[in-house]
Structures are given as structure tokens and as C-alpha cells.
Amino acid sequence: MLVHIVADYGPTGDLAFAEVVQRIKLHLPDAEPVLTPVPAFATLAAGFCIAQLGLNDAPAGTIIYHNVAPRQDVEEAREANAGERLAFARLPTGVRVIGVNAGYAFSFVRDAAEELRWAAVPAAGSQFRSRDLFPQAAAAIALGHPDALAETIEPGQTPAVPEDAIAYIDGYGNLKTTMRADAQRFAAGAPVRLRIGGHEHKATAGDGTFSVTHGQLAFAPGSSGWTDRMGSETRWMEIFLRGGNAWETFQRPGIGDQVEVLD
Template sequence: KTSVWPFNTIATGFWIYQLALGSHPEGMIIYSNTAPRKDNSKKRIENEGEHFIYAKLNNGIDVLAVNAGYCFSFIKPHIKDLHALNVQNQGSQFRSRDFYPQAVAAIAQHDESIIGHKMEIANIPNIPKNKIAWVDGYGNIKTTIRKSQIDYKEGTKIQITIDGVVRTALVTGGAFSVAEGELAFSHGSSGHEDPFMEIFLRGGNTYKHFNKPSQFADIEMRVLD
């Protein structure tokens, strides 16, 4: 079980990706329910929300999750098949309790009658750029920025702005390559084949250092002269 900030589909997508592409027990199924109901701002009938869908990944993992925001974005390149599910999406405030478990059970039992029409993988949004993906228990900020997207040389000083708060960081090849109390911008432990960049305050809490920014804030960076 992994919990994310309420309604945060970026964090949800990040964790689905981490779990699905990492080491896992045989037959693992990922079941996720992050449903901000942002697909329609009008009055909802019988608590209807974004639909529950199914993805089969190239590595054989089954992912069942609400088709909301960025929930499927991080695994998008790894999806083999994407389908709707023949399951109720309205009629309860707690769809994850009352309706969705039957779909998970059906997939676990290889009951293909629960699988609905084919969906277009191309319609899944890409990973959002320069966003907070996750804040871990130590306050380190994991970003949606990939190592491959960074062309700063190690030792470069950069200015990082998050939610209006400006801090100076050193680009490093490892989080602990800075002195106590200094801020590092380095590839972290998440991201598998192309690690996500992380903002790390050695000996402190990065999230608090940036005055606890909004979970949806943009991350801006520029090289200091």
C-alpha cells in the first residue's frame, strides 16, 4: 500500500511506474484509485467520475487505475494494451470499495469478460515537465526531470525557484556530494533506466527549505554566472 497527496495524479503516476518497472513478485497487480473528478466541472450524477481502466505492460504487469490526469503517464511507453473495463463508474462515492475490486479480482482470475473496448495509448498525456513528482519522508524533492534532460556539468551552480521561493544548488553526481547544509541537484534513486533528478538538502529537509511549496508547483532553474 502506498498513499499519495489527495488528488495528486502526478505522484500516483510516479509510484505506479516505480512499482511496475521495479523488482516485483510474480503475478503482481497494481490497483490504484486517485480520482479528482476533474474531467467534468459540472454537477456529477450519482458520484460519477473518471473511468477505471486497464493496462497490460510489456513486462506482463497488470495495472488497473482511474484514468485521471497523469496516472498512466509515467508508464505510457511501457504499455502493451490499454482497455476500458466493464465496471460501474457511478452510483457510489466509494467506487474503489463498492465496484472496482470486482474488476481487480476478475483480472487476477484471468476473466477477460471484464475487459472492455480498446483505448488509444497515444491519448495518455506525457509526463508533465518540471514538476514535483514526490516528496519523500526526509523531505527530499523528487522531480519529473530526467537525468537525460539535464546538460548542466557537475559543479555548476544553479538557481532553483519553486512556488516563488529561490534557492541556490550545486549540480552533483550524487546527493551526498555536497557539504552539510548545502543543496544538491542530482539524479536520485527513482526512475529506473533514466533516473529522475532530485533536490536534496544535506542534513536538512528540502521541502521545508522551500517553504513547503504547492504539490503542483512548477520548478524553474537557471545557471548562475
């Protein structure tokens, strides 16, 4: 059973990843964990990864277990380390998603999901809930226990995907955005100006291929995207510097930073 673990614990060699894998294997001995780290508290990046992994073809039985829980649902002091509730989504691909409904974690899959429900597990009781409380609940859901799920998550309890934002930064420094490719008005090869956080650079609109020259900044449909349950394809615009690092070029912007396309 393939189990993607998407979390903000730090690098994949961090102790937290090891502890969570150990606990998941305790309850799901056949689990084959794959670790995907995202920046601290970056629910938008987590949500992007969840959709990219969950809405594309995957082996039967695949589970995405995620935990990016900034505990920002309330600002007051918390009793027993309470935080955002554990949720569950069943996607059209058959992939099951289990994780806290924090920020934008479920935003990319909320409309595509065939089932979106709360998990029947307390939201409080441990500082490290994704190790101490959630793996057993995830295993119960994975094994189809009838009492593992609670009520349906109502519309409005998961926010929409924010527009024109950086959603993910890959290892090459490519900036994956929440700008839909089919909404762009620029022809391939047209010059564009991009601004992120006060830093502005010229780029070339592309068609998703390496049609720009070495050292040239491109604004083009990227490699990330998926098809929803109605068969509609979504592709996202990406900013990349051929032979370089777009993230460095724009002075290391953060997840959620706005991208402006200037005329």
C-alpha cells in the first residue's frame, strides 16, 4: 500500500518523519511510505502536493496522509493541544486523503472529491497528534471500519484556492503558481513582466516546452496539473529560469506570495 506522507516536519531525515512512519507501519504493516516535505505551516503547498499526487493515476489503495497544522483556527490558548480536525476525502482516482483540514490543505481537491468527511478522532490530546492520535485513525479509515468517519464537511469549511499565488517551489527553484494556464492571454513567445514581492523581471510566455534560451526566464504552463471528475483538465502556470533558479532570481519568495503579470 503506497502511503504518501506530506508534512512540514523539516527535511526527510528529520526525526518527526521517522516517528510518524514508524507509527503508521505499526497500524498498517503493508504501508510503503513516500515522504514529501513542505515548508513550515505551508498549507497551500501541502494542498498542491495532495492534488498532484491524488488526482493523477496512482496504484490501487494509495493513501495520502498529510499534516501541516499551524493551529490557526482559533487564536486563544488551547486546551490539551487542540488543533484543526482530521478530515478524509475520497478522490475519483480511488486515492484516499487523510489529514488535518487546516488552511488550504483540502482546497485543491474539495470540489473533485467524491466524499469529504470528518474523521471520528479527537482533535486534542497530544502536541504531536500526527504521531500519537492520527495514524491509528488513518488505519481505521484505510481498513474500512464503519465507525471511523463522522459527518460530512459542509461547504465553506474549506477555503477556495487563492488566485495568483506561489503554491509550490521545487528543487530546481521553479515557481509553481495557482494561475490557470487556460486563463492566460499571452501568446507563446510574447514578452511579459512579472513582479513578486517588489522584485520585477522580464520573462517570455511559453507553451510548456523548453522554447526559451539558456538563461531566459519563462512563464508557461508547467508540469503540474490534473483532470477532475468531470474530465476537465487543469494546468497551472510556472515560472522557471532555464539553466538557473527562478526562486533565487526573485529573492526567495515564500509560499502564498502573490504573482503579478504586468502589461
